[in-house]
Amino acid sequence: MDRYLVISSDCHAGLQPGDYRDYLDPQHREAFDVALPLQIAQMEESAKTFLVADINEEWRKGRDEALTGAWDHDQRVRVLDADGVAGEIVFPDGITEMNTPPFGAGLGLPTEGVDPELQWAGAKAHNRWLAELCEMAPERRVGVAVVPMLWDVERAAEYVRELRRTTNLRAVLIPNVWGAFAPYHHPRYEPFWRVCAELDVIIHFHSGATPRKDHFGEWPANSSELLPGSVGIYITEVSWFVARPITYLIWGGVFERHPTLKVVVTEGTCSWAPELLKLMDLRYDHGAEDQKLGDYRSHMSLRPSEYFRRNVALGASCVRRSEVEQRHDIGLETIMWGTDFPHPEGSWPHTHQDMREVFTGLPDDEVAAMLGGNAARFYGFDTEKLAPLVARIGPEKQQFRGETPELVGTRAS
Amino acid sequence: MDRYLVISSDCHAGLQPGDYRDYLDPQHREAFDVALPLQIAQMEESAKTFLVADINEEWRKGRDEALTGAWDHDQRVRVLDADGVAGEIVFPDGITEMNTPPFGAGLGLPTEGVDPELQWAGAKAHNRWLAELCEMAPERRVGVAVVPMLWDVERAAEYVRELRRTTNLRAVLIPNVWGAFAPYHHPRYEPFWRVCAELDVIIHFHSGATPRKDHFGEWPANSSELLPGSVGIYITEVSWFVARPITYLIWGGVFERHPTLKVVVTEGTCSWAPELLKLMDLRYDHGAEDQKLGDYRSHMSLRPSEYFRRNVALGASCVRRSEVEQRHDIGLETIMWGTDFPHPEGSWPHTHQDMREVFTGLPDDEVAAMLGGNAARFYGFDTEKLAPLVARIGPEKQQFRGETPELVGTRAS
Numbered sequence: 149m150d151r152y153l154v155i156s157s158d159c160h161a162g163l164q165p166g167d168y169r170d171y172l173d174p175q176h177r178e179a180f181d182v183a184l185p186l187q188i189a190q191m192e193e194s195a196k197t198f199l200v201a202d203i204n205e206e207w208r209k210g211r212d213e214a215l216t217g218a219w220d221h222d223q224r225v226r227v228l229d230a231d232g233v234a235g236e237i238v239f240p241d242g243i244t245e246m247n248t249p250p251f252g253a254g255l256g257l258p259t260e261g262v263d264p265e266l267q268w269a270g271a272k273a274h275n276r277w278l279a280e281l282c283e284m285a286p287e288r289r290v291g292v293a294v295v296p297m298l299w300d301v302e303r304a305a306e307y308v309r310e311l312r313r314t315t316n317l318r319a320v321l322i323p324n325v326w327g328a329f330a331p332y333h334h335p336r337y338e339p340f341w342r343v344c345a346e347l348d349v350i351i352h353f354h355s356g357a358t359p360r361k362d363h364f365g366e367w368p369a370n371s372s373e374l375l376p377g378s379v380g381i382y383i384t385e386v387s388w389f390v391a392r393p394i395t396y397l398i399w400g401g402v403f404e405r406h407p408t409l410k411v412v413v414t415e416g417t418c419s420w421a422p423e424l425l426k427l428m429d430l431r432y433d434h435g436a437e438d439q440k441l442g443d444y445r446s447h448m449s450l451r452p453s454e455y456f457r458r459n460v461a462l463g464a465s466c467v468r469r470s471e472v473e474q475r476h477d478i479g480l481e482t483i484m485w486g487t488d489f490p491h492p493e494g495s496w497p498h499t500h501q502d503m504r505e506v507f508t509g510l511p512d513d514e515v516a517a518m519l520g521g522n523a524a525r526f527y528g529f530d531t532e533k534l535a536p537l538v539a540r541i542g543p544e545k546q547q548f549r550g551e552t553p554e555l556v557g558t559r560a561s
Numbered sequence: 562m563d564r565y566l567v568i569s570s571d572c573h574a575g576l577q578p579g580d581y582r583d584y585l586d587p588q589h590r591e592a593f594d595v596a597l598p599l600q601i602a603q604m605e606e607s608a609k610t611f612l613v614a615d616i617n618e619e620w621r622k623g624r625d626e627a628l629t630g631a632w633d634h635d636q637r638v639r640v641l642d643a644d645g646v647a648g649e650i651v652f653p654d655g656i657t658e659m660n661t662p663p664f665g666a667g668l669g670l671p672t673e674g675v676d677p678e679l680q681w682a683g684a685k686a687h688n689r690w691l692a693e694l695c696e697m698a699p700e701r702r703v704g705v706a707v708v709p710m711l712w713d714v715e716r717a718a719e720y721v722r723e724l725r726r727t728t729n730l731r732a733v734l735i736p737n738v739w740g741a742f743a744p745y746h747h748p749r750y751e752p753f754w755r756v757c758a759e760l761d762v763i764i765h766f767h768s769g770a771t772p773r774k775d776h777f778g779e780w781p782a783n784s785s786e787l788l789p790g791s792v793g794i795y796i797t798e799v800s801w802f803v804a805r806p807i808t809y810l811i812w813g814g815v816f817e818r819h820p821t822l823k824v825v826v827t828e829g830t831c832s833w834a835p836e837l838l839k840l841m842d843l844r845y846d847h848g849a850e851d852q853k854l855g856d857y858r859s860h861m862s863l864r865p866s867e868y869f870r871r872n873v874a875l876g877a878s879c880v881r882r883s884e885v886e887q888r889h890d891i892g893l894e895t896i897m898w899g900t901d902f903p904h905p906e907g908s909w910p911h912t913h914q915d916m917r918e919v920f921t922g923l924p925d926d927e928v929a930a931m932l933g934g935n936a937a938r939f940y941g942f943d944t945e946k947l948a949p950l951v952a953r954i955g956p957e958k959q960q961f962r963g964e965t966p967e968l969v970g971t972r973a974s
Contacts, residue, residue, distance in 0.1 A: 377809065444791075
């Protein structure tokens with residue numbers, strides 16, 4: 149094979165807000181009709197302060213048709229083919245500031261300011277549509293179902309069983325910020341971990357949510373501006389908060405009890421992993437500073453980094469050259485490249501250039517692992533079925549050989 | 562000079578609980594008498610579950626007299642002399658599970674479950690005593706006053722003025738966890754930053770406090786045990802939480818507005834610094850993924866790492882060889898070694914061995930900087946006054962030369 153199998157570990161899809169109506173259980177459609185204009189107004193408002201309207205509009209110019217790939221199958225195939233992407237993991241929130249499921253059932257899955265029943269209804273509506281989208285290209289798409297798991301763990305576990313029974317979905321997104329709920333080492337979550345391990349359902353945490361109060365909760369009086377510093381703090385801490393559950397699952401013994409459970413942290417950068425693993429192993433190894441704390445590890449048969457290597461993978465959207473150079477400390481098998489289509493911070497529509505900037509000059513087999521091989525194995529893609537497609541659209545290995553060229557793009561640093 | 566000037570950036574001192582009574586404002590002594598047995602009972606209870614009594618008792622055997630150095634001047638001088646430590650930064654909580662100021666005015670400075678007036682009273686009592694302790698060896702001791710700053714920022718700023726006017730204290734400890742209050746990029750804290758910058762008062766964050774609910778707040782029903790994982794999670798995240806305010810001060814523009822403000826993060830490890838600085842600089846440099854967020858940095862004339870290098874130092878208690886090997890990424894001038902006396906996780910009473918394990922084989926001038934030179938400069942110690950003491954007690958440079966010996970102790974990893 150002279151082309152790479154490329155799987156994007158991070159893509160997004162979502163209907164335009166009004167189009168979710170038909171996918172909702174009928175009893176929630178009245179609430180939907182009331183909430184829709186509010187949701188749209190809120191998204192527009194938030195796009196004004198957090199996203200910068202000018203930049204987004206500039207970015208979108210001439211791309212309206214391609215961006216309908218956020219929900220349209222045929223268009224999506226054209227866009228991904230052109231990007232050289234054979235397979236994809238499909239998260240909600242198709243276009244950052246617009247195509248999000250109703251009732252707060254998008255990426256952030258907040259637990260404040262939402263109604264649990266309605267959030268569940270929104271999640272189910274999205275998942276129904278997502279299953280349809282994935283069914284149109286089942287060998288290429290792994291859909292990530294939205295599961296507002298915190299409210300009622302038994303219900304969430306039962307819903308996962310139902311998803312497996314009735315749809316092609318075998319990946320779930322759960323909140324990475326637990327708010328007033330117990331964190332993820334608490335035994336209340338055991339039924340959820342158990343069902344996911346049992347049914348080979350892969351758990352996902354996707355970057356976005358942080359404790360809102362710490363980053364955006366305190367506005368200056370009489371102003372619609374954010375506090376100076378808010379955005380910088382948010383984009384510094386957001387990666388920590390999306391990876392945070394890993395610490396809880398490892399120390400909480402979740403991977404000890406469920407050796408086959410698979411968890412992915414997506415779009416949270418990869419560069420934090422070496423230091424976190426080193427720190428946890430150091431703590432586990434019970435140095436002098438921790439001895440006074442007694443036995444805190446007899447429920448774990450492996451070192452923290454060993455659970456990480458066995459149970460965790462990273463959705464490496466927008467990965468940079470500097471992170472790929474750390475690949476052996478991060479874990480070569482851990483890194484799953486992603487495009488983040490159709491978000492403006494992603495690589496589309498200059499994905500080929502981005503890939504070359506990040507990977508040129510590295511060994512073929514390592515590039516193959518990070519661009520698609522790791523994801524193929526972790527998610528169980530049928531690579532034989534994908535082979536003809538790869539032969540047609542995959543980036544040519546030849547283009548990644550030789551000296552690393554002078555890098556000028558945004559992933560080069 | 563053939564000996565190193567050693568300054569411990571992290572030592573602790575505190576009265577035995579009952580002895581704080583005389584230092585309290587009289588109107589709070591009745592409350593003190595009521596609270597004292599409860600405080601002692603609570604400390605004993607917490608020592609049982611969190612600290613492990615057996616290990617602490619074993620560690621303390623034969624050391625009772627030396628440990629009175631937690632509050633006794635003469636004994637403290639003997640202990641530090643024997644350790645080769647000429648100067649010290651003095652935090653509260655002399656002996657981890659006992660000698661803490663009353664009314665929650667110790668290291669953690671919690672804002673839940675305490676009465677603000679009483680916490681202030683406890684802090685003032687400790688600070689009065691601390692000023693006395695430091696006055697007995699002013700060239701050797703920098704006392705860190707406890708300031709429960711969150712409740713009322715103007716009052717805290719005024720108190721700092723008073724401390725500078727009436728005592729030798731020119732360093733303060735403020736909470737690193739803000740709970741329900743606004744985080745540190747909020748303008749409400751401006752008066753405090755201003756007075757500290759103006760009066761050369763150094764702000765400290767000291768490891769210990771984390772959001773209690775996430776680590777210890779959810780006990781299993783009918784059990785006095787911690788949830789499995791709690792301690793491992795705590796000792797993994799505690800370093801992040803103590804360093805967290807730095808992110809807020811940098812992005813919040815606090816160091817931009819107050820170029821001379823000095824801030825120290827103590828006992829939080831150093832190994833997180835390279836990755837945090839790299840991440841913040843990357844965000845500041847405005848890569849593709851952040852462009853959609855608009856202008857979030859025009860209030861900053863420097864890159865995040867430049868503020869860090871200029872305004873921040875790290876109290877590197879229990880530092881390990883592996884961290885010292887990262888010194889150029891952390892910032893050689895940033896690392897201030899510490900013993901953590903008299904805490905069991907510290908280096909006392911085998912400080913000389915620990916120092917050699919960590920520093921042997923490195924260039925003299927770099928060892929000198931980390932062991933004491935950086936702290937001398939940052940805190941403004943009078944090194945000429947300390948010279949005769951160093952000539953008598955300082956560790957001999959000769960002992961740190963040559964090949965790094967085979968390392969067997971707890972700091973070697």
